[in-house]
Structures are given as C-alpha cells and as structure tokens.
Amino acid sequence: MSGPLVEVAGLEVAFGDVRAVRDVSFTIGPGECVALVGESGSGKSVTARTLLGLTGDGADVRAATLRIDGADATGFTERRWRAVRGTKIGYVLQDALVSLDPLRPVGHEIAEALTLHRSLTRAERTARVVELLRAAGVPEPERRARQRPHELSGGLRQRALIASALACDPALLIADEPTTALDVTVQAQILRLLAERRAAGTALLLISHDLAVVAELADRVLVMKDGRVVEEGPVRDVLTAPAHAYTRTLLDAVPSTPKPAPARPPGEVVLAARGLVKDFKDRRAVDDVSFELRAGETLGIVGESGSGKTTTARLVLGLLDPDAGEAAVDGRPWHGLTAKERRELRRHVQVVYQDPLGSFDxxxxxxxxxxxxxxxxxxxxxxxxxxxxxxxxxxxxxxxxxxxxxxxxxxxxxxxxxxxxxxxxxPRVLVCDEPVSALDVSVQAQVLDLLAGLQDDLGVAYLFISHHLGVIRRVSDRVLVLKDGRVVEAGDARRVLTEPRADYTRELLAAVPTLPSAEPAH
Amino acid sequence: MTVLAVAAPARTGRRFRPGVWGAALFLALIALAAVAPGLLVHGGPGDANALDALTGPSAAHPFGTDANGRDVLTRVVYGARPSLLAGLGATGLGVAAGSLLGLLAALGGRVADEVVMRFMDVVLSLPTLLLALLVLTITGPGTLNSIYAIALYTAPSYARLVRVQAMVIRRSGFVEAATSLGLTRARVISRHLLPNAFAPLFVLATMEVGLAIVAASSLSFLGLGPRPPAPEWGAMLSAGRDYFSVAWWTAVFPGLAITLTVLSVTVAGRRLQLRSEGRSA
Structure with missing residues (x-):
C-alpha cells in the first residue's frame, strides 16, 4: 500500500448555524503520528469523527477531498463506513472510564469487533483477545478478559479500550484525549503503549488539549481554534518556534514557571492539621497527615487519585470528623465546637471545587x-x-x-x-480542590493568575489541591506529596519539585510529559 | 484587574409555542367552567328532555344528548368542577403527605427511614382499587372521601421520589457548598434541598392529576364518588360506555374532556418546570 491513509482537503462540518469545522486539510501517511491540538469547542473531535462517518445526524459535512485508504469517502453509505470502522481505522473514545459496557466482561467487548469483521472460531477469538490485551500491556490477560469494567483500574480500562480498537489491526488508530482522566504515572504508561504501537507501524491520530502529551508522540501537529487549523508543522518546530499567536498563547499558558516569592512574609498560622487520620470502612483514606498553613502563603497538596487529597480537604473544612488528630482554623480546632460555633468558624475557611457548576444550586x-x-x-x-x-x-x-x-x-x-x-x-483560608482541572489551558492560566493576584491583595492563604504537577509548581510556596493517605514528602516547593528526596516524588516528576524547550534546560 | 467581556445573554426562547398556548387556553376554559359554568352554557346539568334522548350533535346540542335526554355539553361543562376538584385535591393531598413522609425518611435517621418506608411498602403492595374500596367502605362514599382514598394510595410513590431526591441532593456539591458557607442546617434544607427535591415531583404530580381524575371517575362509576345524577366526567364516560355503539358522543366528549385536561396540564407543567430550571425548550 502506498499513498496516504487519510487525505482530507477543504473539510467543512456544520451543525445548523454553528460551523464546527472550517476548511480543514491534512493527510496522514502510513505509520505517521499526527496530533490535533486545541481547546474545547475547537472542532478537533468533530474532525476525527468525520474520518469514521460518525459526525451524527444533524451534521452537514462537505469536503473537497475525503479519501480513506485511497477510496473516495464523500459518498460512503453507512454500510461502507461500518467496513472502515474497526478494520481500517480504530477509534479510542474519550472518557476511558465510562466507554466500556459495565455489564459485559471486557473480553467480550474486544471480541465483538472480531466477530463483526473476522471469521474466527470461538477458541481463536479467545486466544486473540488474550493476545491483544497482552500487547496492550494488561497483566494477567486471561483473568482480566473475564472481568467487568468496574473491576479494572482507570489505566487498565484505557488499555482494554485500546486493545479493542486494535482488534482488527487497523492501519490508523484515532485516540481522542486518551489520557485526560488518568493519573500522571498511568498517563505515562499509556503514552508508552501508544508509542509502541506506532513503532509497530500503526499510524496515530492523537487528539488532545495537552501540548506536552502531544510533544512526546507526534511527528506533526495541527493546532485548531474555532474550527480552523491555525498552525501546522513538525511538532518540534510548532512547539519551540510557534508562528501563530494562538499557539504561543497555548504554550505560555502551560503552567511550568515556579511561583515567585510571596509579596509579604507569611503571617500567623491560619490552618493547622495535626496527625489527621480518617478511615472509610476497611480503607485508611488519610493516615497521619500534619501541616501548617500561614496567612498569605500557598501550600500545594499533590497526589494521584485515591491518595487522600480530597478527604484531607474535607477534614480541614470541618465537613468530616477525623478518627484521630485534629484540624484547626485560626487556632480553633473543629472538634468540641457546638453547631453554632462551627458555623461561625466556617466563614474563615472557604472552598473552591473542581466542578463549579455542581457547587451552585x-x-x-x-x-x-x-x-x-x-x-x-x-x-x-x-x-x-x-x-x-x-x-x-x-x-x-x-x-x-x-x-x-x-x-x-x-x-x-x-x-x-x-x-x-x-x-x-x-475567609482567611481558601481550600482549592482541583480548581482548574476542568478548564482549558488558556483559561486555566487566567484563573491561576486571578488567584495569585487575590492572594497579593487580600493576604488569603491557599490550600491548593491538584494532581497536576505543573499547576502545583506554579502556585505553591510549599508542597505536600500524598500517596495512599500518607505524606511521602513535604517542603519548599522549588526544592521538592527539583530535588525530590522520596522515590515516589521522583516517579511522579519523571512521569510528567514535558514540552521540548528551545533553549537548553537550566 | 482586567474585566472580561461577557457575551450578551443567550436568547431565552421567547418563540411562539402553539402547544403551550393551546394548553394554557384550554386550561383557562376549564377553569372558567369550574368557577362559573353558567357563563358558558344555558340550562342546568340535570335538565332532561326524554324526547331528545340520544340525539347526535346538532346546532341545539353541539355534543348531542345522553340516554336521559340531557345536553352532553352542559354536563361536560358542569362536570369540570367535581372532576378538577377530585384531581387537584387528591394530588395535592398525596403530594403533601408523600413529601412529608419522604423527607422524614431521608433526613430523620435510620429508624424513621425503616418505619416510614416499610409502611409505604405495605400500602403499595395492596391493589390500589381495593385500598380505595377499603377506605370508602369505612368512611362511606362521597367526593371528599374518594379524594382521601386516592391521596392515600398515591402518597407512597411521592414519598419514594422525595426520599431518593433528598438523599441524592444531600450529598450534592451545592449542599456541601452551602454548608461550608456556614448556613444553618434548617436553611440548607429549606433553601436548597427542598426546592430541588421537589422539582421532579412537580412533573410527576402534573401527570398524576390526570390519573387522579381518572381514578376519581372509576370510583364514581362504582357508585362511591358523587352520586349518578351529579355531572362528573368519569361517571359520564362510564355511563356512556353502554351506549357507545349507538351514541358515541355520550362517551367521547367527556372522555375528550379528561384527555385534553390531562394533556394540557402536562404540557403546561413541563413548561413551568423548564422555566423554573432556567432552561428553555
């Protein structure tokens, strides 16, 4: 097979009055990795879905050229598209955590593609499913194939999804935000898996809002904004010498610079945790966590999902009572207060959640x-x-x-x-629980700037919780690294994030994808 | 600090909706019929002319006449009051009792929850009509008593819905946010928990108004509601059934009155709910 796998020219997709994709052109050659980068609503997912004939009923799709594996796809019937999906192009959906049928063992989900597109005996299918899971890096594939999605971790679910997309050896794999909901160490594993597939000759179309994720994998990158491609080129050129202002905005917005020293020296202790312990049934969510937070400074708490970050936040907010230890606001511990005294104390410690919408009536x-x-x-x-x-x-x-x-x-x-x-x-203290995790990167930067400005003006202290090390680096004076409810490392933010002492912190830092830098690393 | 430009408020969907307007108009008509039936028709619901029995729709009798020669239109108009009263009364009472019990179950601790919900299970396990018959046998027939009977057997489903809603909302982000602001428990419940827990109840209740009208009609058909000569849509529908093959209008018009009322209440209720949630369409 020669020539490009996918050839798109002048693609236009509209939903009613909304023009989601405007005049987009690109090609993907065999074995190539192309990335579509943009913020929400930029049209990147719609573009990818067009390649599978999945734009949906309300969509008006036009293209000067739309060729898939040499065949003109502009007039494809649903039947022709079905032949493309799975066999020529594998698709890994966004939201790895919810894309699998909760009632079926994952092995069946993967076998389904084989049943549709290949004639294999039952035994051959089972063997192929196990082989696919093994290739996707799933340990104990025989056992895992018989399990249902809720028995698998997020990383394993994403691996199973990738395995099912690869079931019929497609020449091109489309991965839509393949690592967005995953922890950073798991993200690194999935990226490694995708890199392996690419080395094995599968072409990749990678869709992401995260420039750093793309930097590690892609040959070429297309930056999309409002349905248009504003910049494209080899990934190194685009990320180190962006030509378009929007690409620069995106790059500048990636939080990487450390926080400058606070405008005024930290004041008195406004929030203190001493030996906090919290058990949920058979699991210890928070195990002996202690820290102090002073007026005007930011303490970052970093950790992966299940590390006890949010439980710690709820304990210091007085929304949960600890099983041991105490949390005190302004020197007043929560325990032993009457309901009325608690309510008064709440004014001094307020909270900003990851999902603002859910926090409003x-x-x-x-x-x-x-x-x-x-x-x-x-x-x-x-x-x-x-x-x-x-x-x-x-x-x-x-x-x-x-x-x-x-x-x-x-x-x-x-x-x-x-x-x-x-x-x-x-309030004297603001607990920020993943406040920017659900936001686009440029919006993220604006909100972080806002928080920094407010701290300078008002002297409010932040307990800033995030799984994102870049965000933590940018906002924190001091950092606490949590793993399985325990503090594995604590100290000055610059020190912890540049010369980590704990193995786990080192592991976390190593897993973070980084942007190529134009100047030598300092 | 820079001020972000904010886009103009999105259109709030003020476009013409014939369905909603039709429903509103019909409900206004029914309300008028219930309050002042004399304004819509001459004559009383009991005026009979045996010579005119079972005549089809005509200029003199637009909806025809029934087996006793009474004008069907007049009776449909006069039937609005008892029918609406039964539907709204039973639903209102059922919602009130159900919500109280549901809230008690959700917020009153484990013992209250068990006691209330097992009692609801018992009520739900009895066939509805049997339960109503039981109540009416004890209290005696009558419009008011049939309202009690219907309220009793609709209350459990409201109670369940309110309980589940309250339990979900109690754990929601905005209730936690309100708590962390320092609102009192009573405030959090009255300002955030109740209104949001009631939102889906509202939809269910508007649909149940129709069912309650039908249920009240069934009871009157069995002679346990308003007594036969009194005009009531359900009773008229049941009576008309016997003549359906020769005089379709005796059953169709009261039936249509029930159907259109239920439909209009549902359409209008849905619209009100969307508006209360700040959505259009």
Missing part, C-alpha cells in the same frame, strides 16, 4: 449565589448588591452576569463566580 442566578454568601458574611441586605458587583469585579467579571444562571456561563466564568462566592464571607 441549579435554580440560583449568580446574584442569589453571591447574595447568600454575603448574607452569611453578615452584610446587610441593602449593601449586598453593591458588594456582589464589587466581588465580581475583583474576579474579573462585571455586573452583567448577575442575573444569569451559572449553566449559561463558560467554565472559566463559573469558576470565577465560585471564587467570588468563596471570598464573600471574608
């Missing part, structure tokens, strides 16, 4: 959200409207959002409203 407008928080802070009714506008301005919004519901705001705006609400009662 769906019936409430922004005005009511802020009004309630101000009421708790003791502001008189008449002063509240002005205070609400003041708060919105503080977080970079204006009064025009007051009467809108959070559902109608963008992700970044929602998180700004959540921050405004948290500031309303005048």
């Amino acid at each position: 769906p019936r409430f407008t922004v005005r009511r959200v802020l009004d309630e928080a101000l009421e708790v802070g003791g502001a008189p009714r008449r002063a509240r409207r002005d205070r609400a506008v003041e708060l919105l301005e503080r977080v970079g919004l204006d009064a025009s959002v007051l009467d809108r519901r959070p559902l109608r705001l963008s992700g970044g705006q929602r998180q700004r409203v959540a921050i405004a609400r948290a500031l309303a009662p005048g």
Whole structure:
C-alpha cells in the first residue's frame, strides 16, 4: 500500500448555524503520528469523527477531498463506513472510564469487533483477545478478559479500550484525549503503549488539549481554534518556534514557571492539621497527615487519585470528623465546637471545587449565589448588591452576569463566580480542590493568575489541591506529596519539585510529559 | 484587574409555542367552567328532555344528548368542577403527605427511614382499587372521601421520589457548598434541598392529576364518588360506555374532556418546570 491513509482537503462540518469545522486539510501517511491540538469547542473531535462517518445526524459535512485508504469517502453509505470502522481505522473514545459496557466482561467487548469483521472460531477469538490485551500491556490477560469494567483500574480500562480498537489491526488508530482522566504515572504508561504501537507501524491520530502529551508522540501537529487549523508543522518546530499567536498563547499558558516569592512574609498560622487520620470502612483514606498553613502563603497538596487529597480537604473544612488528630482554623480546632460555633468558624475557611457548576444550586442566578454568601458574611441586605458587583469585579467579571444562571456561563466564568462566592464571607483560608482541572489551558492560566493576584491583595492563604504537577509548581510556596493517605514528602516547593528526596516524588516528576524547550534546560 | 467581556445573554426562547398556548387556553376554559359554568352554557346539568334522548350533535346540542335526554355539553361543562376538584385535591393531598413522609425518611435517621418506608411498602403492595374500596367502605362514599382514598394510595410513590431526591441532593456539591458557607442546617434544607427535591415531583404530580381524575371517575362509576345524577366526567364516560355503539358522543366528549385536561396540564407543567430550571425548550 502506498499513498496516504487519510487525505482530507477543504473539510467543512456544520451543525445548523454553528460551523464546527472550517476548511480543514491534512493527510496522514502510513505509520505517521499526527496530533490535533486545541481547546474545547475547537472542532478537533468533530474532525476525527468525520474520518469514521460518525459526525451524527444533524451534521452537514462537505469536503473537497475525503479519501480513506485511497477510496473516495464523500459518498460512503453507512454500510461502507461500518467496513472502515474497526478494520481500517480504530477509534479510542474519550472518557476511558465510562466507554466500556459495565455489564459485559471486557473480553467480550474486544471480541465483538472480531466477530463483526473476522471469521474466527470461538477458541481463536479467545486466544486473540488474550493476545491483544497482552500487547496492550494488561497483566494477567486471561483473568482480566473475564472481568467487568468496574473491576479494572482507570489505566487498565484505557488499555482494554485500546486493545479493542486494535482488534482488527487497523492501519490508523484515532485516540481522542486518551489520557485526560488518568493519573500522571498511568498517563505515562499509556503514552508508552501508544508509542509502541506506532513503532509497530500503526499510524496515530492523537487528539488532545495537552501540548506536552502531544510533544512526546507526534511527528506533526495541527493546532485548531474555532474550527480552523491555525498552525501546522513538525511538532518540534510548532512547539519551540510557534508562528501563530494562538499557539504561543497555548504554550505560555502551560503552567511550568515556579511561583515567585510571596509579596509579604507569611503571617500567623491560619490552618493547622495535626496527625489527621480518617478511615472509610476497611480503607485508611488519610493516615497521619500534619501541616501548617500561614496567612498569605500557598501550600500545594499533590497526589494521584485515591491518595487522600480530597478527604484531607474535607477534614480541614470541618465537613468530616477525623478518627484521630485534629484540624484547626485560626487556632480553633473543629472538634468540641457546638453547631453554632462551627458555623461561625466556617466563614474563615472557604472552598473552591473542581466542578463549579455542581457547587451552585441549579435554580440560583449568580446574584442569589453571591447574595447568600454575603448574607452569611453578615452584610446587610441593602449593601449586598453593591458588594456582589464589587466581588465580581475583583474576579474579573462585571455586573452583567448577575442575573444569569451559572449553566449559561463558560467554565472559566463559573469558576470565577465560585471564587467570588468563596471570598464573600471574608475567609482567611481558601481550600482549592482541583480548581482548574476542568478548564482549558488558556483559561486555566487566567484563573491561576486571578488567584495569585487575590492572594497579593487580600493576604488569603491557599490550600491548593491538584494532581497536576505543573499547576502545583506554579502556585505553591510549599508542597505536600500524598500517596495512599500518607505524606511521602513535604517542603519548599522549588526544592521538592527539583530535588525530590522520596522515590515516589521522583516517579511522579519523571512521569510528567514535558514540552521540548528551545533553549537548553537550566 | 482586567474585566472580561461577557457575551450578551443567550436568547431565552421567547418563540411562539402553539402547544403551550393551546394548553394554557384550554386550561383557562376549564377553569372558567369550574368557577362559573353558567357563563358558558344555558340550562342546568340535570335538565332532561326524554324526547331528545340520544340525539347526535346538532346546532341545539353541539355534543348531542345522553340516554336521559340531557345536553352532553352542559354536563361536560358542569362536570369540570367535581372532576378538577377530585384531581387537584387528591394530588395535592398525596403530594403533601408523600413529601412529608419522604423527607422524614431521608433526613430523620435510620429508624424513621425503616418505619416510614416499610409502611409505604405495605400500602403499595395492596391493589390500589381495593385500598380505595377499603377506605370508602369505612368512611362511606362521597367526593371528599374518594379524594382521601386516592391521596392515600398515591402518597407512597411521592414519598419514594422525595426520599431518593433528598438523599441524592444531600450529598450534592451545592449542599456541601452551602454548608461550608456556614448556613444553618434548617436553611440548607429549606433553601436548597427542598426546592430541588421537589422539582421532579412537580412533573410527576402534573401527570398524576390526570390519573387522579381518572381514578376519581372509576370510583364514581362504582357508585362511591358523587352520586349518578351529579355531572362528573368519569361517571359520564362510564355511563356512556353502554351506549357507545349507538351514541358515541355520550362517551367521547367527556372522555375528550379528561384527555385534553390531562394533556394540557402536562404540557403546561413541563413548561413551568423548564422555566423554573432556567432552561428553555
């Protein structure tokens, strides 16, 4: 076979009035790895789905050229598309954690593609499934094939999905955000697996919002914005010498620079945890965690899923009672307080969640959200409207959002409203639980800048929880590394993230994909 | 600090919706019929003319006449009040009792939960009509008593829904956010938990209004609701059934009144719910 696997020219996809993809052209050659990079809504997933005839009913797809493996696909019937899916092009869906049928063993899921496209005996199929799982790096493939998705970890589920996409040896594998929901060490393993497939001759179309993920794998990269390709070229050139302003914005927004020293020396201790322990049934979620947080500084807590980050947050927020140890805000421990005293203490420690939308009453407008928080802070009714506008301005919004519901705001705006609400009662401490994990990278940078500015102005202390080391590096003065509920390393952020002492911290840091840098590393 | 430009508010869907308008118009008509039937038709629901028995729709009797020669249109109009009263009353009472029990189960601790929910199971395990008959045998027939009977057997499903909703919402992000703000437990429950727990109840209840009207009709058919000469859609429908092959209008018009009322209530209820959630469409 010669010539490109996929050849697209002048691709246009529209959903009603919305033009999702505009004049996109690219080719993917055999064994090549091409990356589509962009933020949410940039049209990257729609472009990929077009290659599988999966744009959906409402879509109006036009293209000057759309050739798959040499055949003109512009007039493909559903039947022809089905022959393409799985055999010529394998597709790994976004959301590895929910893309598998929860009621069927994963082996059956993988065997399904074989049943559809290959005539094999039952025994041959079983053998092939085991072989595929083994190739995808799943340990004990015979046993795993008989298990259901909930019995597998996130990384294993993603491996099983990749195995099913590869079942019929497609020449091209499309992976849509293959590592987005995964922990960084697991992400590194999946990227290694994809690199192996590529070395074995499979072409890859990689879709990601994460430039660093792409940097490790791709030969060529296409940067998309609002449905258009704004820049394309070899990955090294694009990432080290971006020609388009938008690519530069994306690159600059990747949080990597360490936090400058705080504007003023940290003040008194505003939040203290001493020997916190919390058990859930048979599992110890938090095991002997201690730290102090001073006014005006940021303590970053980093760890993978299940490391006890969020439970620690809930303990210091007084939403959970520890089984041992104590958490104290402003020198006052939560335990032993009456319900009324607890409520008063809550004003001093506020929280910003990963999912701002879920943290707002769906019936409430922004005005009511802020009004309630101000009421708790003791502001008189008449002063509240002005205070609400003041708060919105503080977080970079204006009064025009007051009467809108959070559902109608963008992700970044929602998180700004959540921050405004948290500031309303005048807290000394803000617990930020993955506050930027659900945001696009450029929005992420804006929110992090906002938080930094607020800290300088207000002297509020942050307990900043994230699984993302780049974000942690950028915001933290000091860092706590959690694993399985225990503190494996703690100390000054620069020291921990550049000269880690614990093996686990080293492992974490090694797993982080990095951007190629134009200048030599310092 | 820079101020982000904010896009103009999205269109709130003020386009013309014939379905919603039709439903609203029909409900207004039914409401008028219930409040002041004399404005819509001349004559009373009991006025009979034996010579005109079972005549088809005509200019004098647009909906025809029944076996006793009574004007079907007049009776349909006069039937609106008892029918609506039964439907709304039974639903209202069922929702009120069900929500109280559901909240008690969700928020009152394990013992309250067990006691309430097992009692609900017992009620749900009895055939509905049998339960209603039991109640009416004890209390005696009548419109009010049939309302009690229907409320009793609809309450468990409301209770279950409210309980599950309350349990889910109690663990939701916004309830935790409100708690961390420092709101009192009572405030969190009344301001965030209740209204959100009731939202799906509202939809169920609007549909149940229709079922309650039908249930009340079934009871009156059995002679346990309002007594036969009184106009009531369900009773008229049941009576008309016997003449359906020769005089379709005696059953079709009261049946249509029930169907259109249920449909309109559902359409309007759905619209109100979407609006309360801040969504259009």
